[in-house]
Amino acid sequence: MKNTADITVLGAGSxxxxxxxxxxxxxxxxxxxxxxxxxxENLKRDRANEAFLPGISLPDLLIPxxxxxxALAASNNILVVVPSHVFGMVLSQxxxxxxxxxxxVWATKGLEPETGRLLQEVAGDVLGDKYPLAVLSxxxxxxxxxxxxxxxxxxxxxxxxFTQDLVELLHSPKRLRVYANDDFIGLQLGGAVxxxxxxxxxxxxxxxxxxxxxxALITRGLVELSRLGEAIGAQxxxxxxMAGLGDLVLTCTDNQSRNRRFGLAxxxxxxxxxxxxxxxxxxxxxxxxxxxxALAKRLGVEMPITEQVYRVLYEGGTPxxxxxxxxxxxxxxxxxxxx
Ligand SMILES: NC(=O)C1=CN([C@@H]2O[C@H](COP(=O)(O)OP(=O)(O)OC[C@H]3O[C@@H](n4cnc5c(N)ncnc54)[C@H](OP(=O)(O)O)[C@@H]3O)[C@@H](O)[C@H]2O)C=CC1
Ligand SMILES: O=C(CO)COP(=O)(O)O
Numbered sequence: 023m024k025n026t027a028d029i030t031v032l033g034a035g036s037x038x039x040x041x042x043x044x045x046x047x048x049x050x051x052x053x054x055x056x057x058x059x060x061x062x063e064n065l066k067r068d069r070a071n072e073a074f075l076p077g078i079s080l081p082d083l084l085i086p087x088x089x090x091x092x093a094l095a096a097s098n099n100i101l102v103v104v105p106s107h108v109f110g111m112v113l114s115q116x117x118x119x120x121x122x123x124x125x126x127v128w129a130t131k132g133l134e135p136e137t138g139r140l141l142q143e144v145a146g147d148v149l150g151d152k153y154p155l156a157v158l159s160x161x162x163x164x165x166x167x168x169x170x171x172x173x174x175x176x177x178x179x180x181x182x183x184f185t186q187d188l189v190e191l192l193h194s195p196k197r198l199r200v201y202a203n204d205d206f207i208g209l210q211l212g213g214a215v216x217x218x219x220x221x222x223x224x225x226x227x228x229x230x231x232x233x234x235x236x237x238a239l240i241t242r243g244l245v246e247l248s249r250l251g252e253a254i255g256a257q258x259x260x261x262x263x264m265a266g267l268g269d270l271v272l273t274c275t276d277n278q279s280r281n282r283r284f285g286l287a288x289x290x291x292x293x294x295x296x297x298x299x300x301x302x303x304x305x306x307x308x309x310x311x312x313x314x315x316a317l318a319k320r321l322g323v324e325m326p327i328t329e330q331v332y333r334v335l336y337e338g339g340t341p342x343x344x345x346x347x348x349x350x351x352x353x354x355x356x357x358x359x360x361x
Contacts, residue, residue, distance in 0.1 A: 044170075053086075062086045095121065132310045140207060165278060215310075216274075223240065227285075
């Protein structure tokens with residue numbers, strides 16, 4: 023089948039729209055599918071996504087589309103940007119409508135709810151192994167990307183040709199630097215774990231702790247991510263890159279991060295539900311904490327920060343208690359691993 027678009031993006035929230043804007047700004051005809059026909063009508067009418075990215079115009083080459091079959095027929099390149107808790111469901115909806123030559127990439131950051139599986143396993147389970155798969159991961163706030171501010175990101179997948187094509191589609195010498203990476207597992211894990219650590223950094227700042235505490239959480243959070251990564255077959259060097267250190271620093275230090283803002287609200291004494299409602303967009307770390315915690319337990323990997331965030335979110339612990347517990351842990355050597 024011939025392409026009538028260069029790429030189709032599934033998910034018209036803040037990041038799906040931002041990536042579609044970026045792709046269309048590169049001169050690629052880009053279809054943006056959203057599941058709510060009324061929102062898609064608004065995009066067509068306003069030539070902007072006022073609900074998620076107010077004030078940012080959609081380039082002419084970005085075509086909002088409400089019909090999933092039309093969206094999936096238009097291109098063999100499919101970029102999925104929906105929250106992790108609906109990722110499997112959206113792929114299941116898409117499956118009967120996919121082309122034989124479809125290639126699937128996602129920018130979703132998280133693990134599958136309940137199972138804690140990487141999204142590559144979810145995709146494999148739903149779609150089988152005939153489609154090339156890839157992931158985009160790294161420090162990329164939607165609003166800055168959509169506004170054309172300089173950004174860097176990584177991409178990895180099962181098929182080098184697809185990875186390279188994604189680099190070509192996304193890379194812009196003026197706005198977006200795209201690094202090819204060969205660690206598919208590491209890129210996915212980094213995007214999930216940073217959500218949890220960003221909540222911890224937010225909690226710390228919400229309590230009123232300072233730069234020292236925040237930086238300690240980022241640094242030890244990186245250790246936790248690296249330990250878990252090693253246990254599931256990721257490459258250690260990945261976590262010194264965009265999807266590890268890069269995304270940790272971004273989301274732990276800037277209030278554009280919804281995970282950090284969620285943690286800030288908790289640290290200031292708000293309840294979990296109230297804090298989520300106030301943010302009004304997906305807070306991946308809320309669910310991801312449960313999955314990352316369960317995965318770490320299953321594999322016997324020590325992740326004390328993650329454990330404390332879990333206690334606050336799911337067991338009624340307070341951010342203060344979490345901080346006290348972390349500080350009171352037994353003395354150890356910084357380089358001692360998994361003890
Ligand atoms: N925003 C950012 O800066 C970044 C986000 N990401 C990741 O991108 C993913 C998406 O996040 P983001 O766009 O920010 O989230 P938003 O909350 O901004 O938007 C989520 C979008 O998903 C839609 N959606 C919800 N359920 C379904 C469904 N069943 N089928 C189709 N669409 C659905 C929502 O539609 P509706 O509003 O109608 O519910 C909404 O348009 C997350 O995993 C996030 O971690 C990664 C990097 C940066
Ligand atoms: O993943 C992100 C930036 O890389 C977005 O972070 P939040 O989901 O915390 O807003």
